Amino acid sequence: MNRPQHRPGVNIIPIHGKTPKIHETAFVAPGSTIIGDVVIGAGSSIWYNCVLRADVFSIRIGERTNVQDGSILHCDPPRPGDPDGCPLVIGDDVLIGHMAMVHGCTIESRGFVGLGAIVMNKAVVGADAMLAAGAMLTERKVMGPRELWAGRPATRMKDLSDAAIAGMRAGVMHYAENAKAHAEAVAASGL
Secondary structure (H helix, E strand, O other): OOOOOOOOOOEEEOEOOEOOEEOOOOEEOOOOEEEEEEEEOOOOEEOOOOEEEEEEEEEEEOOOOEEOOOOEEEOEOOEOOEOOOEOEEEOOOOEEOOOOEEEOOEEOOOOEEOOOOEEOOOOEEOOOOEEOOOOEEOOOOEOOOOEEEEOOOOEEEEEOOHHHHHHHHHHHHHHHHHHHHHHHHHHHHOO
């Protein structure tokens, strides 16, 4: 995991002495750009045209997490008044929908960020929690486990049912399998 790898059609850019570390079993789709202090765990997938820019602090992505097409991930550095800065920390088995903006926050394992949603600095998406499509979780807001939040700004709507949790877990499994098929298709395309 520590050696830089060539990924067809992917821009992997070291900066400030930091090179992205992508587990060999992770899928990164062509058109994506991975910059700086990024670590992507086993079985995770970064889909087409995503940008993960860790030029000023770190981005950590756990195992079997998927970041869907067109999403933007970034962080903020430590600064006066905020010595801890805003790293981006994403757990295992997380679903991040298409065109999401995820910035300097924490998404706990099995969290879900809906398509087009925004998660801002120091916000937390709890374990098994869902931020609805198009929602905006503002700075320092904390979603508890199994909660559904929606709106701009996002507010708590209800607790998620067991069926909703099972659906999110099925989504994780779907993306893990689909990533394998896409990796084969990319390899076969000759990129």
